Amino acid sequence: MYVSSKYVFSNHRLAVLAILTSFTVFGCGSGRSVVDTSKSDTANIQPPLVYTVDLNDRTGDTFKVTLSVDDLTADNAVYQFASTAPGTYQVMDIGRFVRSFQALDADGNVIPSTDVSTNQWRISRPEEVAQIQYTLAETWDTPVEEHAVYMMAGTSIEDDHVLINGQAVFGYPAGMQSRPLKIKLEYPAAWKAGTALEKDASGHYVADDYDHVVDSPILLGRLSEASVDVRGTAVELYTYSKTDKVHSDQVLDAVRDILDSAGDFLVDLPVDRYTLLLHFEDVSMG
Structure with a gap:
């Protein structure tokens, strides 16, 4: 065993x-309390990165992810996916599972972006970005030539359930790993969701930062x-x-x-x- x-x-x-x-x-x-501002100077609170994951559309065994963010600068031009995660002791290279990637301005126009490495996409005009949209394949059933992602650190999408490990679904703009996150999961009404993440009044799961999401797997479904x-x-x-x-x-x-x-x-x-x-x-x- x-x-x-x-x-x-x-x-x-x-x-x-x-x-x-x-x-x-x-x-x-x-x-x-995941986002505790009681002892913070409210003037220094960073706005959260707001993600939406559409789990109603599970076609192609892919995660459909949208990040809403409107304060990127030239320092945040690179969107980063995980190359590994604490405690996994393996190369994960989640960028290998990306099937589509695009940045959009407030009018829905595509802003050119290019993949510059396995896990990085560079956005040409980050100051104009209003949304970043991408799709990723699940890791459990997606064949790779090397560095297969260990099951407990990966993802699965099936008709009756979904498994999310944060590092295998969410990325972040360079320089924003410490930003708080809000995550909206859209899934069938009959499903249940299990996670240690707390929900806010708007129904978003909230986390202090990217590392908190990586530490908080999510299981949904039957x-x-x-x-x-x-x-x-x-x-x-x-x-x-x-x-x-x-x-x-x-x-x-x-x-x-x-x-x-x-x-x-x-x-x-x-x-x-x-x-x-x-x-x-x-x-x-x-």
């Missing part, structure tokens, strides 16, 4: 990703859900099961004693919410 895991810890959140044989577990926790309180910390489980044989309440029942014991041992858990994302396929890996 092949087992791998990733742990990312700070005083704000904990993220754990692990893959075990035929199922994948994605987990993350959040213990903060999911079951369950939750439990462990010493004042919410533990949420969202499960996708291709065969519908595994449900979140079953998993929670199986690990409840472990969670309670961990709570008793630690006494004070480091975050106020954990979200575990479980993905069960109908294949085995060995």
